[in-house]
Amino acid sequence: MVMEMTKSSKHGSLYAPDIATITDVKTLTPTEKQFTLQFDDDEKKKKWSFLPGQFVELTVFGIGEAPFSIPSSPNEIGAFELCIRNIGSVSGALHRLEKGAKVGIRGPFGNGIFPYEKMRGHNVVIIAGGLGMAPVRSLLKCILEDRKNYKDVTLIYGCVEPQSFLYKDEIAQLKKSGIIDVQLTVDRPDESWKESVGVCTNLIPGLKYNPEDTFIIVCGPPVMYKFVIIELEEKHYKPENIFLSLERRMECGVGKCNHCHIGDKLSCVDGPVFSLWEIKNLKEAI
Amino acid sequence: MLYRVLDKKDYKDFVSGLIAGYKVIGPKKRNGMVHDFVTVKSFDEIDVNYKRTTLPPAKKILFPSTEELVRYNLDKKIDITPVVNAEEIILFGINAWDLNGMNFLDRLFTTDFADDNYIAKRQNLIVIGMDTEPAETNFALQMGAEYAKTGFDLFMTELSDKYFIRVATPKGAELLKKYAKINDDAVSEADFAEYENVMENYRKKFNLKVEVDSFYDCFEAKYSNKQLWEKISDKCFSCGSCNLVCPTCFCFNVTDDMKLDFKNGIKSREWDSCMIPDYGLVAGGHNFRPNRANRLKQRYRCKLKTFVDKFGTYSCVGCGRCVEACLAKINIYEDINTIKEEVSI
Numbered sequence: 358m359v360m361e362m363t364k365s366s367k368h369g370s371l372y373a374p375d376i377a378t379i380t381d382v383k384t385l386t387p388t389e390k391q392f393t394l395q396f397d398d399d400e401k402k403k404k405w406s407f408l409p410g411q412f413v414e415l416t417v418f419g420i421g422e423a424p425f426s427i428p429s430s431p432n433e434i435g436a437f438e439l440c441i442r443n444i445g446s447v448s449g450a451l452h453r454l455e456k457g458a459k460v461g462i463r464g465p466f467g468n469g470i471f472p473y474e475k476m477r478g479h480n481v482v483i484i485a486g487g488l489g490m491a492p493v494r495s496l497l498k499c500i501l502e503d504r505k506n507y508k509d510v511t512l513i514y515g516c517v518e519p520q521s522f523l524y525k526d527e528i529a530q531l532k533k534s535g536i537i538d539v540q541l542t543v544d545r546p547d548e549s550w551k552e553s554v555g556v557c558t559n560l561i562p563g564l565k566y567n568p569e570d571t572f573i574i575v576c577g578p579p580v581m582y583k584f585v586i587i588e589l590e591e592k593h594y595k596p597e598n599i600f601l602s603l604e605r606r607m608e609c610g611v612g613k614c615n616h617c618h619i620g621d622k623l624s625c626v627d628g629p630v631f632s633l634w635e636i637k638n639l640k641e642a643i
Numbered sequence: 644m645l646y647r648v649l650d651k652k653d654y655k656d657f658v659s660g661l662i663a664g665y666k667v668i669g670p671k672k673r674n675g676m677v678h679d680f681v682t683v684k685s686f687d688e689i690d691v692n693y694k695r696t697t698l699p700p701a702k703k704i705l706f707p708s709t710e711e712l713v714r715y716n717l718d719k720k721i722d723i724t725p726v727v728n729a730e731e732i733i734l735f736g737i738n739a740w741d742l743n744g745m746n747f748l749d750r751l752f753t754t755d756f757a758d759d760n761y762i763a764k765r766q767n768l769i770v771i772g773m774d775t776e777p778a779e780t781n782f783a784l785q786m787g788a789e790y791a792k793t794g795f796d797l798f799m800t801e802l803s804d805k806y807f808i809r810v811a812t813p814k815g816a817e818l819l820k821k822y823a824k825i826n827d828d829a830v831s832e833a834d835f836a837e838y839e840n841v842m843e844n845y846r847k848k849f850n851l852k853v854e855v856d857s858f859y860d861c862f863e864a865k866y867s868n869k870q871l872w873e874k875i876s877d878k879c880f881s882c883g884s885c886n887l888v889c890p891t892c893f894c895f896n897v898t899d900d901m902k903l904d905f906k907n908g909i910k911s912r913e914w915d916s917c918m919i920p921d922y923g924l925v926a927g928g929h930n931f932r933p934n935r936a937n938r939l940k941q942r943y944r945c946k947l948k949t950f951v952d953k954f955g956t957y958s959c960v961g962c963g964r965c966v967e968a969c970l971a972k973i974n975i976y977e978d979i980n981t982i983k984e985e986v987s988i
Contacts, residue, residue, distance in 0.1 A: 369759050370725030372712040372897060372910055397721075418717055419901030419908055423926065445926025459721060579929055606925050608897060611756035615894040616915070616922065618941070621949035626755055640866060641937070 371611050374416045374461025375401055380436060382456055385523050388442050389488070390452055391428075394462065395436045402435055407465035409473055409496040410602060410630040414610045415439065415447065416461030417454070423447035424607040426629070427465065428491040430498035440491040440523060466610040469628040471496040471600060476572045480508045482564060484557050484585055486515050486577025490523045492602050492629075493576045501536065510537040511564065515557035515577075517544045557581065561588035568593045576602040582643045586633065596633040603642060604629050645810035646830040649799075653824040654806060659686045660822030661733055665769070668704065669735040670696065680734070691736045694778040695964065699890030700737050701745035705764050706752075706893065712760050713910040726909075727763040734768055738775040740783035740960040742791040742798075744890025745770075749794065750954055751893055760912075769814055772798040777848050780963030782976050784849035788960035790842075800841060807838040853976040854983040855957070858947045861986040871985060872936040875978050878971035879935045883916025885942070885965035885973070891958045894922075917942055943978065 381393035396402040407413075412426040423445060429438035443452040454460070473496060481500060485493045500507050512531075516522050522541070532539035540560050542553035553560060557577070573594050575585050582601060589599055605617035607625040617624035620639035622631070636642040649657060661667055662683060669689045670678045678693035680700035716722040737745070752761035772795040783789040791798060796815030800807045807830070810816050819825050865871055886892040894915045901908035915922065918939070923932030932938045946959040959975065966974050 369727050370713050371756050371758055372760070372912070373723050373725045374713075376721045376723070416899065416910075418715065419899060419905070421899045422897060422910075442927075448926060459717070461715075461723075579931075605931055606923060609895075611758075612754070613752065613756070613758060613893070613895070614897070614912075614915070615917070615945070616896075618945070618949075621944065621952055638863070641931075641941075 371613070372463070372609070374414070374422075374463045376459055377462045379454060379456055379458045379460065382454075385440065385525075386521055388444070388521075389440055389523060390443070392439045392441060392451070393436055394439065394460070396462070397459075405437075405465075406434065407431055407437070407495075408470040409499050410470035410492060411465035411467040412492075412604075412607065412610070412629060413439070413462050413464035414466065414607075415451070416463075417447050417450040418459075418461065420450040421447050422461070422463075422608075424466075424604070424610060424625075426492035426495075426602070426604070428494040430502060431495060432499070432502055440488075440494075442488055464610060466607070466625055467629050468626055469630040471499075471574055471602075471630055472572070473499045476500075477503075477506045478508065480566045480571040481510045481574065482513065482566065482571060483511070483574045484513045484561075484577070485575075486557050486581045487517065487521065488523070489575075489577035489581070489602070490514060492604075493574055494524060496574060501531075504536060508570070509566070511566075512537055512539045513542070513557050513560045514539070515542040515544075515560075519543055519547055519550050556584070558584045558588050561585065561592065564592060568595055568598075571598065573599045574602075575599065586643060589633075596637060599633040600630050601633060601636070601643075602628070602630045603636070645816060646835075647808045647810055647819060647825055647827075648802075648830055648834050649806045649808055649819075649823055649825055651804050651806065655686050657819075657823040658689065658735070661735065661771075661818065662686065664822065665733045666730060667733045667735050668700070670700075680737075683735075689736065691773055691775060694776055695781070695962065695967070697888060697964070697968075699741050699744055699888070699962070699964070700734060701741060701768075701770075702748065702890055704732060704734060704768060705745065705761060706748060706895075708887075709911055709913040710760065711909050711911045712897070715908050715910070717906045717908070725759065727759050729764040729767040731767045731769065733771060735771045736773045736775075737770060737795075738773060739791040739798075740781070740786075740788040740962050741890050742770065742772050742794050743783075743788040744960045744962070746791070746794040747891045747950070747954070747956065747958055747960070748893060754954075769818070770795040770797075771815075771818075774798075774800045774842075774845060778963055778967075780851075780966040780974075780976075782849060782851040782853045782961035782963060784846055784961070785851060785853035785855055785976070786957050786959055786961035788957075789846060789849060800838060802834070802837050802841055805834070807834060807841075851976055852980070853961075854980050855947065855976075857983050857986075858943075858979055859951060861982050862944065862948055864986045865982055866940070868985070869936065871982075872940050875973070875981065876935040876939040879918065879939055879973060880970055881918050881920055881935055881938070882970060883918045884968040884970060886916040886918060887914065888964040888968045890960055890962055890964070891946070892916075917945070939973070943975070946975070947979070 383391040605624040607617040612626035711726040752758040798809040895912040950958040
């Protein structure tokens with residue numbers, strides 16, 4: 358049968374990336390670097406935008422492609438940042454690239470985003486563990502740029518060691534300014550550490566927000582979610598107002614390759630951000 | 644849908660005409676043993692009396708085991724060229740359940756994001772279906788896939804001295820007009836009566852009992868029963884044979900291969916298998932699907948539940964290929980029944 362297709366992808370292939378140039382590389386921690394990227398095509402550069410929580414598929418030519426969430430502000434047009442841990446084949450190759458190198462970008466992908474619009478007029482608690490800071494930073498920036506429209510905001514950010522914190526200066530400044538409440542914690546403190554010790558979960562009982570009026574955002578390593586959720590439910594936060602970024606192996610980004618399935622949902626097109634309510638019965642999600 | 648009949652004596656001329664005019668891929672007996680869909684050059688090569696082919700025919704053409712998606716050239720100006728070429732092919736003799744398997748792939752590759760690499764091939768594929776006998780392990784009827792409603796240009800069912808032909812597209816009508824000695828008269832009531840009779844007998848050949856309707860809820864009831872799933876998956880070798888032969892399995896990896904000149908390269912996709920251990924492995928070493936029980940459970944969910952919600956159909960067409968291919972004799976319809984029994988006890 359000759360199929361009648363009304364939709365067609367712009368490139369002629371969903372898997373054809375656009376070319377972007379690395380315009381800046383900054384070392385954030387011993388294992389993470391921040392890359393600033395710009396599309397080579399002027400039109401693309403001007404028009405490309407994303408929403409907090411979305412991700413891109415980045416190609417290092419000859420090595421492969423991998424998904425990375427976008428930590429920069431959605432309001433910045435013309436360039437975007439990625440925060441990448443040197444841990445796999447693509448991220449490893451990327452860490453060897455320098456300013457001026459060309460990479461391929463597809464995206465942004467993900468229909469499940471951090472609901473920054475719905476959260477306006479309410480309290481917001483952001484709980485980030487380790488590299489989980491990268492995706493939520495985009496939301497944090499979004500909120501800070503529109504601060505008056507949100508009520509109280511708390512950031513709980515936990516890492517293994519003090520040196521693992523991403524965006525150290527930025528967060529220190531934020532804490533000092535008092536624009537939002539910042540609570541930091543580490544598993545393994547050093548002598549100079551003056552903040553909390555232990556996992557993020559320990560800081561949840563101290564939250565004083567009214568569950569009816571509060572959104573919670575959670576992003577961190579897979580092991581973190583289970584314990585954070587137990588604590589949040591203990592405090593009666595509503596599952597439909599708790600949002601979790603559940604990243605899997607989003608290999609194609611477009612809902613075709615099926616690697617990122619969580620039960621009957623796909624992280625790449627249904628997520629990567631899900632409300633706790635949506636995944637309540639997907640026992641393997643958490 | 645139009646209905647036509649073709650006298651059996653004119654069948655050979657019709658098929659020969661198609662072969663003369665097009666590249667035709669049809670069922671051929673190979674090594675006197677198995678049937679496979681290959682390019683056929685003459686009418687005599689075609690043997691539609693097959694019960695099962697190892698690989699599903701439509702998937703072989705539309706979503707091959709490896710497939711170039713994009714070519715790139717990293718010269719001063721980087722060039723990225725999608726590979727979306729396709730030649731016009733007639734797929735001849737595909738049966739109803741394999742056709743329904745193709746319909747599933749069609750739906751998948753055109754939903755949300757339109758996959759042009761697939762669509763280019765699909766748009767150039769002319770499909771002529773044909774009813775065939777089910778193999779012993781076939782449960783297409785139980786899966787509601789024994790009859791194809793769409794996806795074909797022509798669909799032929801053998802009656803006593805003629806073929807009953809359903810014509811679904813203008814292309815199909817054109818082929819009949821061009822290559823078949825057929826008059827444009829409407830099919831008689833007697834022909835319809837015989838067709839109904841043939842279909843009724845055909846449906847009687849699917850004898851397996853499969854409690855698939857209850858799976859939707861029974862699966863949830865037994866989801867956390869670790870013991871049960873470990874028992875079901877205990878023999879699994881994690882080899883992925885079930886995925887390779889499945890007409891609806893669509894998981895793939897995208898690979899990037901650069902040539903030795905460090906300038907030219909290709910991105911291609913190759914089939915992946917949800918049964919193999921590194922399917923859910925991510926950078927850093929975390930594996931979201933670390934054991935066999937978890938992987939098999941997810942396969943059953945994907946086949947029998949996920950797409951009931953998404954598309955309103957099972958993504959299993961009951962062809963029984965996985966049952967035959969499994970080295971450990973894991974049997975999907977027996978497991979469906981086991982789960983139902985476990986809930987009923």
